Amino acid sequence: FISVGPMIMRNGTEEQKQEILPKVLRGEMNFALGYTEPNAGTDLASMQTRATRDGDEWVINGQKIYTSSAHLATHVWLAARTEPEAPKHRGISTFVLPLNTPGITVRPLWVMGEGRTNETFWEDVRIPADSLIGEENRGWYIVSGALDLERVAIGTYRPLEKTVSDMVAHIKAERPELADDAFARNAVADALMRVEVARALATNNAAMVHSGLIPTMEASMGKIWTTDSRERVNDAFMDLLGRSGGMQAENGDAPLDGALDAAWRGAPVGRFGGGTNDIQRRIIANRGLGLPR
Ligand SMILES: Cc1cc2nc3c(=O)[nH]c(=O)nc-3n(C[C@H](O)[C@H](O)[C@H](O)COP(=O)(O)OP(=O)(O)OC[C@H]3O[C@@H](n4cnc5c(N)ncnc54)[C@H](O)[C@@H]3O)c2cc1C
Missing domain, CATH: 1.20.140.10 (Butyryl-CoA Dehydrogenase, subunit A, domain 3)
Structure with missing residues (x-):
């Protein structure tokens, strides 16, 4: 709520704002955060999960880890690589998509403090082109802002x-x-x-x-x-x-x-x-x- 909503306010299209923000405010839409991967934690810009454009859709393949709340949330705020040839900070984009989209598997990961987080697996997950939030390949800057706001909340x-x-x-x-x-x-x-x-x-x-x-x-x-x-x-x-x-x-x-x-x-x-x-x-x-x- 505190990290994703404000970034959609800043970077979303008018249609995305009209569609998403009222639902967030009413508590009908909430997000798991899909950043970290098995080989991309602190060095987040090394993420390998791919989003490839195919006509009017994006197709997502890869794996995330510590996708907390993916078993509870309605949607995921996802960062994925859209340009593998670009310098690593410049080939990432951000997406919003429902967690019940076919191809997403959520597996529990139990952690200290009796907490549950998750591994998530992404296999040919097809989402509409307008699931992209902000400019293609400029997602690193959006993720950085969202992380700053997440830290305010923590x-x-x-x-x-x-x-x-x-x-x-x-x-x-x-x-x-x-x-x-x-x-x-x-x-x-x-x-x-x-x-x-x-x-x-x-x-x-x-x-x-x-x-x-x-x-x-x-x-x-x-x-x-x-x-x-x-x-x-x-x-x-x-x-x-x-x-x-x-x-x-x-x-x-x-x-x-x-x-x-x-x-x-x-x-x-x-x-x-x-x-x-x-x-x-x-x-x-x-x-x-x-x-x-
Ligand atoms: C319970 C839990 C819930 C989480 N929930 C989410 C979530 O919902 N969504 C999500 O995307 N992620 C989530 N995370 C992931 C979390 O953000 C990462 O664990 C964190 O960013 C560190 O990454 P890492 O675990 O790969 O550790 P690493 O990057 O491997 O770091 C290991 C250690 O090395 C240190 N280190 C690494 N690089 C440097 C450096 N350059 N300089 C100095 N020190 C360094 C780190 O500070 C750390 O102490 C969660 C993690 C946990 C444990």
Whole structure:
């Protein structure tokens, strides 16, 4: 919603905007993101999935991996190679197509935090010519903008804020003795400062998006700070709760109803989704601060 819709607003034809955007707003159309391939993760521009023009249609063949939500979404926002002879960043195009199009196979991939993502296989998938969004072979720039917006979404401070407020409520209600513990006081104080910095970064990103800008370095900063903070705060709170911290909700008497355990196991994926945090640091250094690549 936050990454695909705005890129269609910027790059779609009038017909595409009329057709797609109201459905997105009504929640009738949502997207899996089809970027990553087995041999194209960080180096996304090396993607090999091909879209070949055949009369009034595009024919797609290839494989994607980590196509999260492909088993739930109605459509896929797909990046595929349309010009194999061009330099790798200049031969990619973006498409929107229904996930029930014949030729698409979705296979589950279970990952840490009890999450499901997918492998997707594309065999002679035929879609109408007007499924192309934006200019042919200019998709890299559209994907880059969509990834910036995805990072804004990943950088939301809300889950972190909830973890901290839940823990403070738990200490007050169930473990008041921890209020006298310097380690516990430091842990919640540090966590609250992390929430406030995350909120400031997210608010700045929201203001930029609201003014029609696409945050780049700012989106990377928000994503790094928030996802790193989730892991640090969850770790510190696990230490605080001791052996009961890792109890899952099914135990009935798990502290925070097992929410800390779930947050702890779910947090690492934030460092990878939307591009790894290593790469976000590189974006800040190169695109943000102008260091030579
Ligand atoms: C649970 C999950 C859900 C995902 N959902 C989606 C999705 O819905 N759609 C989608 O398209 N993708 C999705 N992804 C893919 C995700 O975006 C990639 O995992 C990520 O871009 C990294 O690619 P990779 O896994 O191939 O790692 P690699 O590119 O192999 O990187 C491995 C490590 O090397 C480091 N590295 C690589 N190159 C460099 C470099 N040049 N400089 C410094 N460090 C480098 C990376 O930072 C990383 O730590 C998902 C991934 C996961 C784990």
